[in-house]
Amino acid sequence: MVGELEFEKPIIELKKKIHELKEFTKTADVDLSAEIEKLETRLKNLEKEIYDHLSPWNRVQIARHPNRPTTLDYIELLFENFFECHGDRYFGDDEAIVGGVAKFHGIPVTVIGQQRGKDTKDNIRRNFGMPHPEGYRKALRLMKQANKFNRPIITFIDTKGAYPGKAAEERGQSEAIARNLFEMAGFSVPIICIVIGEGGSGGALALGVGNHIYMLENSTYSVISPEGAAALLWKDAGLAKKAAETMKITAQDLKELGVIDDIIPEVKGGAHRDVQLQAKHIEQALKRSLKELTNMSGEELIRHRYEKFNSIGAVIDEQVTNTQ
Amino acid sequence: MIKNIFSKKKKYASIPSGHAKYDVPEGIMTKCPKCKKIMYSKEIEKNLKVCNNCGYHFQMGARERIASLLDHGSFLEYDSDMRSENPLNFEGYLEKLEKDKEKTKLNEAVVTGEGTIGGFPVVIAVMDASFRMGSMGSVVGEKITRAIEKAKKKNIPFIIFTASGGARMQEGVLSLMQMAKTSAALKLFSDEGGLIISVMTHPTTGGVSASFASLGDYNFAEPGALIGFAGRRIIEQTIREELPEDFQTAEFLLKHGQLDSVLHRHQLRDTLINLLDIHQAKGDVDW
Numbered sequence: 001m002v003g004e005l006e007f008e009k010p011i012i013e014l015k016k017k018i019h020e021l022k023e024f025t026k027t028a029d030v031d032l033s034a035e036i037e038k039l040e041t042r043l044k045n046l047e048k049e050i051y052d053h054l055s056p057w058n059r060v061q062i063a064r065h066p067n068r069p070t071t072l073d074y075i076e077l078l079f080e081n082f083f084e085c086h087g088d089r090y091f092g093d094d095e096a097i098v099g100g101v102a103k104f105h106g107i108p109v110t111v112i113g114q115q116r117g118k119d120t121k122d123n124i125r126r127n128f129g130m131p132h133p134e135g136y137r138k139a140l141r142l143m144k145q146a147n148k149f150n151r152p153i154i155t156f157i158d159t160k161g162a163y164p165g166k167a168a169e170e171r172g173q174s175e176a177i178a179r180n181l182f183e184m185a186g187f188s189v190p191i192i193c194i195v196i197g198e199g200g201s202g203g204a205l206a207l208g209v210g211n212h213i214y215m216l217e218n219s220t221y222s223v224i225s226p227e228g229a230a231a232l233l234w235k236d237a238g239l240a241k242k243a244a245e246t247m248k249i250t251a252q253d254l255k256e257l258g259v260i261d262d263i264i265p266e267v268k269g270g271a272h273r274d275v276q277l278q279a280k281h282i283e284q285a286l287k288r289s290l291k292e293l294t295n296m297s298g299e300e301l302i303r304h305r306y307e308k309f310n311s312i313g314a315v316i317d318e319q320v321t322n323t324q
Numbered sequence: 325m326i327k328n329i330f331s332k333k334k335k336y337a338s339i340p341s342g343h344a345k346y347d348v349p350e351g352i353m354t355k356c357p358k359c360k361k362i363m364y365s366k367e368i369e370k371n372l373k374v375c376n377n378c379g380y381h382f383q384m385g386a387r388e389r390i391a392s393l394l395d396h397g398s399f400l401e402y403d404s405d406m407r408s409e410n411p412l413n414f415e416g417y418l419e420k421l422e423k424d425k426e427k428t429k430l431n432e433a434v435v436t437g438e439g440t441i442g443g444f445p446v447v448i449a450v451m452d453a454s455f456r457m458g459s460m461g462s463v464v465g466e467k468i469t470r471a472i473e474k475a476k477k478k479n480i481p482f483i484i485f486t487a488s489g490g491a492r493m494q495e496g497v498l499s500l501m502q503m504a505k506t507s508a509a510l511k512l513f514s515d516e517g518g519l520i521i522s523v524m525t526h527p528t529t530g531g532v533s534a535s536f537a538s539l540g541d542y543n544f545a546e547p548g549a550l551i552g553f554a555g556r557r558i559i560e561q562t563i564r565e566e567l568p569e570d571f572q573t574a575e576f577l578l579k580h581g582q583l584d585s586v587l588h589r590h591q592l593r594d595t596l597i598n599l600l601d602i603h604q605a606k607g608d609v610d611w
Contacts, residue, residue: 081598085542087581101599107607134581145541148517149603291609 005061008269011050014043051268054218056244056253060226062218063197067272069279070129071098071113071156074196077279078286079104079111085142087134091171094135096127096163097207099142101151104286107294110146112139112207113156116197130163133176136206140180143187152190152290155207160225161200177202184209185305188298192289194264194282195219195251196271201228211305212289213259215251216278217266221259222249259312356380358548372589381546381589383526385428386435386452389485393593394448398439402471407431408463414494420456428455432463433488436471438478442597444604447475450485453527457489460532464492465502468536472509481519481600482510486537490530503535510539519603521596523587524551524574542584542599545574546592551582 004012018039025032054062062068075082079102086093099112114131117123139155146153162173184191193210199221215221224232229247230239248254251263264285271278296304354365359378368375372392373382384392390399410417425431433455438447449471451458468484475482491499510520522540524533526549534553537543545551552572560567570576574586587595 081602083585083595083598083602085584086578087583089543089581092581093579101602103602103605103607105607105611106605107609108602108605138581148514148541149519150517287609287611291611294609 003065003067003272005058005065007050007054007058007061011043011046014039014046018043047268056220056250057226057241059218059250060198060220060240060244062270062272063220065270065272068197069271069275070118071115071158071196073275074156074279074282075102075111075113077276078283079109082111086138088137088141090134090137092132092134094127094132094138095125096129096131096159097135097139099139104154104290107290108149108151110142110151110153111156112142112153113196114159114203114207116158127163129159130161131159131203131206132163132165132168133171133173136176136180139207140176140183143180143184143191147187147189150189152192152294153187153210154286155191155193155210157193157195157199157204157207157221158197159200159203160198161228162203162206177206180206181209185309186302188301190290190293190296190301191305192286192293194285195221195260196282198225200225209305209309211293211301211308212261214262214264214282214285214289215254215260216264216271216282217251218270219251220244220249221251221254222247354382374589379547379588381526381548383453383487384589385454386430386450386485389450390435390437390439390448392589393596394439394441395443399437400439401435401437402474403436403467405431406463406467408461408495410494411462411498412494412496417494420494424455428452430455432467433458433460434464434467436467438474438480441483441593441600444597444600445478445480446483446600447471447478447480448483448485451487451532453487453489453525456492458487458527458532459489459492459499460502461492461495461499462502465499465505468506469509472506472513476509476513476516476518479516479518481521481603482513483521483523483596484536484540485523485525486528486532487525488528488530488532488537490532500531503531506536507539510536514539514541519600521599523592524583525549527551529553529555538582543582544585544587544592544595545577545583547574547586547588549574551577 018036021032021036082100082102084098084100096114097112098115099110102109102111114129115126116129117126143153162168162177191210193208193213195215197219199219201224204221226240226244226247227237229243231237233243248257251260254260255263262285264281267274267277293301351365353362354368355362356375356378358380359375361375361377363376368382373384374380408421430452434449434451436449438445440446449468472482514520520540521542522537522544524537524545526546528537528549528551530553533551550572551574556567556571559565574583577583578586
């Protein structure tokens with residue numbers, strides 16, 4: 001199998017063995033069906049054992065899998081009549097973010113997401129899914145358009161983070177991200193955000209101020225990449241695995257912390273094993289969200305979003321305790 | 325003599341024929357300015373005035389454009405007989421207008437009206453570069469403004485095709501002010517949720533590019549179209565900077581974030597229909 005991960009090796013080896021035995025029984029005159037059955041039960045148990053107990057680092061590995069479906073993969077499977085819009089109308093067209101208009105089961109929507117490349121060439125074109133300021137500004141332009149025409153906004157979050165580079169700083173990377181957070185708080189249309197891979201830092205959040213926020217089961221969302229955290233905290237990027245374990249970056253962690261609304265289940269072994277089926281899981285979540293959110297007025301949506309983010313954070317507030 | 329072998333003297337004289345010159349009547353053949361292929365003009369017209377060899381987009385007149393986009397027989401023209409004054413008493417202006425009227429069979433550099441595209445009602449304004457270079461004077465500004473106001477009143481999308489050398493010099497500052505007038509109309513229309521689609525065609529420059537052409541919810545351009553504010557020559561002569569080959573082409577603008585897309589003329593109608601459809605769709609969450 002292509003693209004198998006280290007921790008999956010026992011499963012792959014067992015599968016190979018079963019396959020070999022099956023091939024063997026075809027040619028040889030021996031009945032091994034009992035043996036095969038035993039092995040298949042063992043495989044099932046082994047898969048359960050491994051996939052049900054994925055460590056945070058395992059999930060990082062799945063989230064970074066080269067074959068992991070991207071924003072455009074999901075757009076193609078989930079929407080009709082997608083039309084991609086380019087450019088921020090100021091400086092450039094950042095291909096690390098894609099966006100446009102489409103229909104979701106007949107409902108007009110605006111879809112935006114970070115876009116990783118599929119191969120090296122594609123990755124260079126898309127800057128490995130790490131946006132520049134013009135990317136956020138394109139996204140904002142499209143969100144404003146959605147707001148004007150009263151279309152729900154759906155974002156797919158999939159980036160290692162904002163691009164750390166000279167040009168990005170010259171063109172106001174901070175301002176561009178900040179502006180998105182500021183403006184997204186004020187849109188009177190439903191905003192639904194789905195973390196489909198890595199949700200890295202401000203680069204992810206710039207598309208992430210939503211009414212409903214989902215994460216795929218094996219995606220991550222954090223203030224910085226595990227490597228970055230390790231470098232900052234312990235001055236050693238090699239300790240990324242340790243950082244991944246301590247930083248609470250998995251979907252399960254974020255659900256517990258109250259940052260996201262729900263986890264979208266993944267295909268066994270990761271979304272890349274069956275993109276069609278994965279899209280179906282996402283479709284269910286979108287349907288649920290749209291049904292709920294389109295019933296709210298513009299003002300209610302703004303308030304809903306405000307309260308959601310307003311309540312995030314952990315503080316000890318002595319004053320409140322005193323007055324009680 | 326051996327010298328005679330190398331003699332280049334012709335044995336026969338050729339008499340130039342006045343007849344041959346007129347064998348091919350004017351306009352039957354057209355040469356593509358890009359790939360230099362010579363084709364039947366009819367063939368090019370059938371292909372929406374796109375070179376079928378290299379894809380070069382020939383300029384399209386306003387009437388041709390409307391015929392190629394709108395549902396057959398659906399077009400109703402607005403303000404067809406509005407004409408220019410000569411507010412600055414500019415010498416020779418009225419004569420030039422007369423000449424272009426005769427040449428183009430148009431009263432001014434823009435045709436406005438309403439119709440349907442794929443069944444979707446729209447107000448449309450199409451500029452024509454063959455009338456005074458598509459320049460914008462009072463009439464162009466007024467017709468476009470009225471069209472936008474009509475779209476607002478009827479609550480239907482407004483589509484504009486631009487082709488212009490810029491503001492019309494012969495009407496001076498009045499031309500300049502048409503930029504503000506048309507933009508203000510678009511602002512009020514947009515604030516009421518009106519959909520604006522702008523398609524820039526060759527050439528879209530100066531005051532037109534710096535007003536309504538750039539204010540669409542969607543800004544498109546045809547391949548190879550020249551689009552810009554200050555012309556290449558002006559830039560090169562004032563700041564003495566070498567400009568890239570593709571400077572101010574549609575493709576250059578796309579790369580620099582100014583366009584949603586560059587649309588081949590053959591895709592244009594379908595793309596417009598798709599967007600109009602998405603914009604009018606209501607949909608229902610009853611799943």
